[in-house]
Amino acid sequence: MGAPARAPIGPVFGAETCRRRGLRSWERCPRDGGSGFLFQASLTEPELEGFLALFALVPARYFHPAVPAPAGIADYLPFATNMFLHGGWLHLVLNMWTLWIFGPAVEDRLGAGRYLAFYLATGLAASLSHAVFNRSSVIPALGASGAISGVIGCYVRLFPMARLVVLCSGPSIPRWARCPPPP
Secondary structure, eight states, X not given: OOOOOOOOOOOOXXXXXXXXXXXXXXXXXXXXXXXXXXXXXXXXXXXXHXXXXXXXXXXXXXXXXXXXXXXXXXXXXXXXXXXXXXXXXXXXXXXXXXXXXXXXXXXHHHOHHHHHHHHHHHHHHHHHHHXXXXXXXXXXXXXXXXXXXXXXXXXXXXXXXXXXXXXXXXXXXXXXXXXXXXX
């Protein structure tokens, strides 16, 4: 007698995306985000400061009384453009890795168009909430972390029974935390 037959593991979330042809939106993001970061990394220090002044979100620009009020719609572009900038290689790699893990399953459920709209809407909401709660900040905010947090929240909402294992860093010792599904 051989070993007992193993039960099938079941569908892997996002497996359909792997079977489809063509670039899906979550596959394009590392390429697009990476190319924006490579442009950003190629700038000299004065050019980078000017670039970030135009495209990174600086909340004081919208709420500080000493700064003139925005004149047109172009002055509000940093609420969207900051999602495509990154603070360094680690920031870019961790954002793309997280998007690579959670993005395919969410995109399969929502569809490509709704996924893109959801991603941009959560990124804009994160930019707006950052600006509202940090009104006097002159530090440029950049990165897709707000939009990616929205994708993770959507994943948790769409797949409430999925088991997540998260690495939590403490004062000096990293430890693993298991997030069990709700009862």
